Amino acid sequence: MAMSYVLARGRTLRPGVYGIDGSELPPFESGRVDPRQWFDDGCRPLEIEIGAGKGTFLVQQAPKRPEVNYLGIEKSSDLYRYAADRMRRRRIDNVRILRTDAAEFVRFWCRGGVARVIHLYFSDPWPKKRHHKRRVIQDQTMIEIHRVLCPGGELRLVTDHADLWAWYEDHAARHASFFERRRFVCPEAAGEGEIVGTNFERKYRAEGRPFFSMTLVRGGDEVRRTD
Numbered sequence: 001m002a003m004s005y006v007l008a009r010g011r012t013l014r015p016g017v018y019g020i021d022g023s024e025l026p027p028f029e030s031g032r033v034d035p036r037q038w039f040d041d042g043c044r045p046l047e048i049e050i051g052a053g054k055g056t057f058l059v060q061q062a063p064k065r066p067e068v069n070y071l072g073i074e075k076s077s078d079l080y081r082y083a084a085d086r087m088r089r090r091r092i093d094n095v096r097i098l099r100t101d102a103a104e105f106v107r108f109w110c111r112g113g114v115a116r117v118i119h120l121y122f123s124d125p126w127p128k129k130r131h132h133k134r135r136v137i138q139d140q141t142m143i144e145i146h147r148v149l150c151p152g153g154e155l156r157l158v159t160d161h162a163d164l165w166a167w168y169e170d171h172a173a174r175h176a177s178f179f180e181r182r183r184f185v186c187p188e189a190a191g192e193g194e195i196v197g198t199n200f201e202r203k204y205r206a207e208g209r210p211f212f213s214m215t216l217v218r219g220g221d222e223v224r225r226t227d
């Protein structure tokens, strides 16, 4: 049975204005896009969630922070449709879901200095060495995230996977001149005893897995330029 059918439970999923399909992005040659323009009030601060899955973090977080706009990026088309439909049905107007590869979006499309926070929770660990290049966090992604964040903006990372955590620590150390490492502070979405409150966190918590977290604050502006 197709994943979309199972997710939709027989309903027709309609992303409406809450969904932006990556194929609708302007051609690369026409310049970078400013995702703030996809919201009713583009003047609000923007936070981006990479790998939004079913949109559970955003469903919980966005209504608690109506003064903030949230862009969820999800590369699976089925999950994108499910998450955007979920926002439409609940009329969570400060959320948009973009279906695309987030690493490519930050690298090739997204204008610099637009995001106050980038959330990356329970990202796919790709445990085999030959698949490490598929992990979202790479040296190039760190450079692009630094560019896309506004000064003082934050990259927030949580994982259950010890090897991916070591990878994050290595990247944080290598990019220490550009990001200051701080303690992770739980967002409003987190329920009692939770760290963030995503689907994968709940699944892994039930299995008793440990969690690792950090916040990297954008600094180093004197040495790296924002366009």
Ligand SMILES: C[S@@+](CC[C@H](N)C(=O)[O-])C[C@H]1O[C@@H](n2cnc3c(N)ncnc32)[C@H](O)[C@@H]1O
Pocket: 050, 051, 052, 053, 054, 073, 074, 075, 076, 079, 100, 101, 102, 103, 121, 122, 123, 124, 136, 198, 199, 200, 201
């Ligand atoms: C393990 S799931 C975690 C989902 C959610 N963050 C959670 O904690 O429940 C990882 C999600 O990231 C998405 N994903 C992986 N790589 C991505 C990329 N490069 N761009 C956008 N989404 C990505 C996957 O499709 C999947 O939905």
